[in-house]
Amino acid sequence: MVRLTTDLIAKSIGRKHHNEEHLAQYLRKITHLNLSDKNIDAIGDLSVCKNLRVLYLYDNQISQIQNLDFASNVTHLYLQNNCISCMENLSPLKNLEKLYLGGNCITVVEGLEKTEKLKELHIESQHLPLSEKLLFDPRSLGSLAKSLSVLNISNNNIDELEELSVLENLSYLTAADNQLQHMKDLEVVLSKWTKLRRMDLTGNPICHKPKYRDRIIIMSQTLESLDGKEIKEMERQFLINWNASKAAKKKKGETMTNEHAAYLHFSDFKTHPILPFHYSHSGKEKPNFLALSDMQKVERISLPRTLEKK
Structure with missing residues (x-):
């Protein structure tokens, strides 16, 4: 030691x-x-x-x-x-x-x-x-x-x-x-x-x-x-x-994805369209009130000009 x-x-x-x-x-x-x-x-x-x-x-x-x-x-x-x-x-x-x-x-x-x-x-x-x-x-x-x-x-x-x-x-x-x-x-x-x-x-x-x-x-x-x-x-x-x-591209991709999703959601209304009128047995047009009611809930859908004239 x-x-x-x-x-x-x-x-x-x-x-x-x-x-x-x-x-x-x-x-x-x-x-x-x-x-x-x-x-x-x-x-x-x-x-x-x-x-x-x-x-x-x-x-x-x-x-x-x-x-x-x-x-x-x-x-x-x-x-x-x-x-x-x-x-x-x-x-x-x-x-x-x-x-x-x-x-x-x-x-x-x-x-x-x-x-x-x-x-x-x-x-x-x-x-x-x-x-x-x-x-x-x-x-x-x-x-x-x-x-x-x-x-x-x-x-x-x-x-x-x-x-x-x-x-x-x-x-x-x-x-x-x-x-x-x-x-x-x-x-x-x-x-x-x-x-x-x-x-x-x-x-x-x-x-x-x-x-x-x-x-x-x-x-x-x-x-x-x-x-x-x-x-x-x-x-x-x-x-x-x-x-x-890379971050900008990712953000852009996310934006486009969100817009695409919104478009698909909106397109659901077009898959099976409901006409704003229907024909009676006599062949005359009658307003389809259910269709008009539904369409009024969607702001981006405009009424057909034929119906506007009537």
Whole structure:
């Protein structure tokens, strides 16, 4: 077991022969600390590192986020590929801008209510229990609504995105290798993500839907790249015009269908016409009052001129 302490830092930077006072002065000044792949399983007391801005702790054996009360100045925290199962004790990191947690065992995105400056969250490829998906705490999402611009949630068995629609400043979403399959779900979030520039959904069932790319380009007016392929303005304009033309033809077809139906309804009166008069046994014309009564109910039918003269 290896615990992250100031002694470990001293060894890693080759200052084990300096006295404690010089070491303390150095630790108070450092802004970047890289202790990745050191087999560390716990974060100890680093309170002397008050000016730390960037902390690299990826590729270790850390199971719990702890002892970061000193880290109010940290802007970048790299904790990917550890054994972390719970997002906790992150409240002191009030200036945190980028958080990397990919490749851990996290089941719920939470504990971010105080990290209101967070711009990037990378939480891809969690080692989830069988058939479970990554979940999101609404309180954390609400806190990140105005700040988060980059989100990586790839390979987390996610089957819908609607709850993420509150992230109004999102500009780059990576959600590859999930279980997204409904275009309606995408339509909802894309109408809210008015600043989205790039999106990657490769490896999702939705990618096999008919005209998948065309439909998404029409849904989002701001998207510049989809699944790693650039969206050119000429392509978007063509699809918008094509879709508008298709909609117009459909509307025209519906109008013609309605008019045809109305004509068929009106033609029922002509199938078996009732003459406005009938002949008596003497051969003289007599008004057919039943016919006249029925005809008066149909405004568009005019009386024969022969009957008008009479």
